[in-house]
Amino acid sequence: MYDTERVEILKGAQGTLQGAVSSGGALHIYTRSAQVGSGERNGYVKTTWADNMTSIVEAASDFHLSDTLSLRFAGVQNNNAGNEVKNIRTGVNEDHKYVSGRISLSWVPTDALSVRFKYQNMEVDSIYPQPVAGTNGTPSYAQIADAYVAELALYESLGFVDPGTAAQFTFLNRPNYSDIPASGLKPEDRVALHFQDPKQNTSAEFHNLMIDYDMGSHALALRYSDSQSDAQGLIDRDYAGAYVYGYPQEVRTNTGIETFEMRLSNQDNDKLEYTVGVFSRDSQTYTTADLDRSYSITEVAPHLYKPLAGPGMAYKTPTNVCNAIRENPSAFYASMNVITCMGIPVDAKTEAYFANFKYNLSEKTYIQFGIREQEIDFYTQQNLYLPRTALVGVADGGGLTIPFVAAGDTNKTADSTTGGFKIGHYLNDDVLLYVANESGYRRPSITITSTAINPSLLPFEEEESNMTEIGMKGTFMDGRLRLNAAYYDVTFDGFQTKWDNVIAREFTRSGPGGLTQVQGGVFNNNDASLSGIDLEYAYVVNADLTLGGSYSSTDSEYDAGSVRYTNDVTYTGMTAPTADVSGQRLNDDAESSMTFYLDHSVAAYWGGERYTRYNISWRDERTSAINPDLKIKALVIANLIVGWRSADDVWDASFFVKNAFDDVDISDIQSYFSDYSLPGGNPLPSKFYSANTNMGRQMGFQLSYNF
Structure with missing residues (x-):
C-alpha cells in the first residue's frame, strides 16, 4: 500500500451495499485522489531504510491544471531481503523488488x-528460496534406498x-544431508x-x-475497472533438497478482469434510506503449469542423465x-x-442486482x-499435454493432450440469493445496540492441480453461510473512551476447504499409477460452525496520550461426519485417502489474540513535537490442522x-523497531515433504516441512x- 487515504475492514458477508461480494468480510483500500479547487500540493517524499536490506522510496504530489481539473502522481520503489532466507547449496539469498506508479485525474466541472x-x-x-525445517526422518531416504536395492538383489538371486x-540401480541417488x-x-x-531457485515475476495494470x-x-455512482496481469512463478517441488537436480515447476498466469457497477441512493428522506444497484464482473484467466519430471531417470544415474530445465541445463525453465x-x-x-505441459483456462461472468433499505422507526431505533440476487456462469478446464519422449512413448500417451475435467463439469451456472437484516437501537446519543443476521455464498468450482488424479476428486460444491451478530458500539466519559463489542455465530453449509497435505492415486494412460503428492491441494465440502467475540477500545488519557487495544476469541469446528483428504502412504484405493475431522478447527488461526497500543506526543524543547508509539500483539499457540505433529507457539x-x-x-x-523481542515461529504449515519416491514407487515419508x-x-x- 502507498499513498493511501484510508483502509476499511468489513466483517461478515458483503454485497447488498455495493457490487463486489464476499462471504467472510472485505478489506477496502482507498488511495488518495487529486484535490480540485485548492492550491495545495498535498505532496510528500518518504524514505525508509531497515536492516534486512530494506530500501523504500515513496513520493506523491498534486498538479492543478485548472480550477476544475487536477492530476496526482504517486509512486513507490521497495527493495528488501524479506526473511533473509539463504540457499546453502546454491548460495542464492532471498531478494524482493517492487516498483509501482499511479496517475490520478480528478475533474469537477460542477x-x-x-x-x-x-x-x-x-x-x-x-x-x-523455500526454507525447510525438520529432519530426514527414520528410516532416512538413504536407508530406504539401500533396502530397496538389497531387496532387488535378493529377488534377482531367487x-x-x-x-x-x-x-541398474548401482548409481541410485541417496539424498545427502551432511551439510545440515x-x-x-x-x-x-x-x-x-x-x-x-524459486522466483516470482508479476506485471499488472x-x-x-x-x-x-x-x-x-438521489445520488448516482458509476464504477468501472479493468485490470490485466501477467505472473510467472518458478518453484522447486523438491524443497527438501532430496533430488540431485530438483523438481522444477513453472506456473504462468494471464488474468483479465472487467467490472461495472451502478448505485442509486436517495438523499431526501430521513425516514427511509435506500441504495439499489447492478453489478457485473467478467474475468478470464489462462494458466500454464509445466513440470520437468525427469527425476524418474536422473535419480537412477545422475552422472548420465539430466533434466531439460534448470541451472546449467538446456533450458532455463x-x-x-x-x-x-x-x-x-x-x-x-x-x-x-519426462515433461508435462498443462493449460488451465478459467472464465467466470457474474451478473447481480442488489438493494439495501434502512427505515428509521424513531430517532433512536432503525431496521x-x-x-x-446473482447469477454466475463459469468455465474451467485442465488440458495436459504429454510430450512424446524416449521415456513416454505413444503407448503411454506421448504426444496426446488429455483433458482432466469431465465434459459435464466444464461449463456451469450457479445462482444465489443472499442478504441481511439488522435492528439497531441507540440507548442515547453515544451508545448503539444492534442485532444482525447476514447470509453469504461461494460458488462451486473445480480443484486446479497439475497432478493427474481421478476426475471425481476435482469438483466441489457451493458454500452457504449464515451469521448472527449481537453487538454494541459506544463512546463514554465525554467521548474519551470508545468501546465496541460483538458476539457472532456462523453456520456453514458445505464449507469449502483446501487440503494441502494430500496424496492421491496418479492416473496415467496405461491406468492407475503410484501415489503422488497433489500439488496445490484438493478441495472438498463439509458442514461447520464458528463463533467468537471481538472487543476493541481506545481511551484518550489526555491531549498527549491515547491508549487502545483489542481482544478476539474464536471457536470453530467441523460438524460430525466431516472428512478431509490426507497423506497416508499405506493407501491402496484408486482415489485419495481420507480421515475424519469431526470436531477439529476449521483452520490454523489462534483461538485468542490481543493487541495493545500507546500513542504519546509531547512538545520538543528544540521545537516541534516528539512522539512515541508502542504496539504489542499476542497470539495464542496453535495446532496445525494439516500437520498435527507440529505446534505453533504463542507469539x-x-x-x-x-x-x-x-x-x-x-x-x-522516526526510528522503529519491529518485533523487538525477536519472537519467531512458523507461520504456515503445509505438510511433511512426500514428493520424493524411489523410481516406480510411492512417496516416501520424511520429517522435513516447509x-x-x-x-x-x-x-x-x-x-x-x-510540501
Missing part, C-alpha cells in the same frame, strides 16, 4: 458532477526378477536446500473510472521446454526425459434490510516507534518531507 480516473502499474520481481536388475546439523533444521534457521452525480433527491517441444515435437522423441510481537515532527508538519523523522516464518527483529529509520 458542484453536482465528479469524475475521477486512476491508472496504476506495478512490477514485482522476487527470488525466494529368480523373481531379470538378471542385472539390481545393477544431525538434529535437523529449525524454522528460525531460514535455510533452503533445493537445487532450483489497473484502470479505474469513478463518476458521482448529485441529482438532488519448464515452460521454455514446453514451448520448444510444441514448436518441434519430433526433436524430443529420443530425449530421456435495515438488504438483498442480493508476542512488540513494535516501537520514536520520532519527531516539525511544528509546520513539513518534516517527520518453514515459512513471521519476520524477526527489524530496525530501521524513516524520513518524510511534506
Whole structure:
C-alpha cells in the first residue's frame, strides 16, 4: 500500500451495499485522489531504510491544471531481503523488488458532477528460496534406498526378477544431508536446500473510472475497472533438497478482469434510506503449469542423465521446454526425459442486482434490510499435454493432450440469493445496540492441480453461510473512551476447504499409477460452525496520550461426519485417502489474540513535537490442522516507534523497531515433504516441512518531507 487515504475492514458477508461480494468480510483500500479547487500540493517524499536490506522510496504530489481539473502522481520503489532466507547449496539469498506508479485525474466541472480516473502499474520481481525445517526422518531416504536395492538383489538371486536388475540401480541417488546439523533444521534457521531457485515475476495494470452525480433527491455512482496481469512463478517441488537436480515447476498466469457497477441512493428522506444497484464482473484467466519430471531417470544415474530445465541445463525453465517441444515435437522423441505441459483456462461472468433499505422507526431505533440476487456462469478446464519422449512413448500417451475435467463439469451456472437484516437501537446519543443476521455464498468450482488424479476428486460444491451478530458500539466519559463489542455465530453449509497435505492415486494412460503428492491441494465440502467475540477500545488519557487495544476469541469446528483428504502412504484405493475431522478447527488461526497500543506526543524543547508509539500483539499457540505433529507457539510481537515532527508538519523523522523481542515461529504449515519416491514407487515419508516464518527483529529509520 502507498499513498493511501484510508483502509476499511468489513466483517461478515458483503454485497447488498455495493457490487463486489464476499462471504467472510472485505478489506477496502482507498488511495488518495487529486484535490480540485485548492492550491495545495498535498505532496510528500518518504524514505525508509531497515536492516534486512530494506530500501523504500515513496513520493506523491498534486498538479492543478485548472480550477476544475487536477492530476496526482504517486509512486513507490521497495527493495528488501524479506526473511533473509539463504540457499546453502546454491548460495542464492532471498531478494524482493517492487516498483509501482499511479496517475490520478480528478475533474469537477460542477458542484453536482465528479469524475475521477486512476491508472496504476506495478512490477514485482522476487527470488525466494523455500526454507525447510525438520529432519530426514527414520528410516532416512538413504536407508530406504539401500533396502530397496538389497531387496532387488535378493529377488534377482531367487529368480523373481531379470538378471542385472539390481545393477541398474548401482548409481541410485541417496539424498545427502551432511551439510545440515544431525538434529535437523529449525524454522528460525531460514535455510533452503533445493537445487532450483524459486522466483516470482508479476506485471499488472489497473484502470479505474469513478463518476458521482448529485441529482438532488438521489445520488448516482458509476464504477468501472479493468485490470490485466501477467505472473510467472518458478518453484522447486523438491524443497527438501532430496533430488540431485530438483523438481522444477513453472506456473504462468494471464488474468483479465472487467467490472461495472451502478448505485442509486436517495438523499431526501430521513425516514427511509435506500441504495439499489447492478453489478457485473467478467474475468478470464489462462494458466500454464509445466513440470520437468525427469527425476524418474536422473535419480537412477545422475552422472548420465539430466533434466531439460534448470541451472546449467538446456533450458532455463519448464515452460521454455514446453514451448520448444510444441514448436518441434519430433526433436524430443529420443530425449530421456519426462515433461508435462498443462493449460488451465478459467472464465467466470457474474451478473447481480442488489438493494439495501434502512427505515428509521424513531430517532433512536432503525431496521435495515438488504438483498442480493446473482447469477454466475463459469468455465474451467485442465488440458495436459504429454510430450512424446524416449521415456513416454505413444503407448503411454506421448504426444496426446488429455483433458482432466469431465465434459459435464466444464461449463456451469450457479445462482444465489443472499442478504441481511439488522435492528439497531441507540440507548442515547453515544451508545448503539444492534442485532444482525447476514447470509453469504461461494460458488462451486473445480480443484486446479497439475497432478493427474481421478476426475471425481476435482469438483466441489457451493458454500452457504449464515451469521448472527449481537453487538454494541459506544463512546463514554465525554467521548474519551470508545468501546465496541460483538458476539457472532456462523453456520456453514458445505464449507469449502483446501487440503494441502494430500496424496492421491496418479492416473496415467496405461491406468492407475503410484501415489503422488497433489500439488496445490484438493478441495472438498463439509458442514461447520464458528463463533467468537471481538472487543476493541481506545481511551484518550489526555491531549498527549491515547491508549487502545483489542481482544478476539474464536471457536470453530467441523460438524460430525466431516472428512478431509490426507497423506497416508499405506493407501491402496484408486482415489485419495481420507480421515475424519469431526470436531477439529476449521483452520490454523489462534483461538485468542490481543493487541495493545500507546500513542504519546509531547512538545520538543528544540521545537516541534516528539512522539512515541508502542504496539504489542499476542497470539495464542496453535495446532496445525494439516500437520498435527507440529505446534505453533504463542507469539508476542512488540513494535516501537520514536520520532519527531516539525511544528509546520513539513518534516517527520522516526526510528522503529519491529518485533523487538525477536519472537519467531512458523507461520504456515503445509505438510511433511512426500514428493520424493524411489523410481516406480510411492512417496516416501520424511520429517522435513516447509518453514515459512513471521519476520524477526527489524530496525530501521524513516524520513518524510511534506510540501
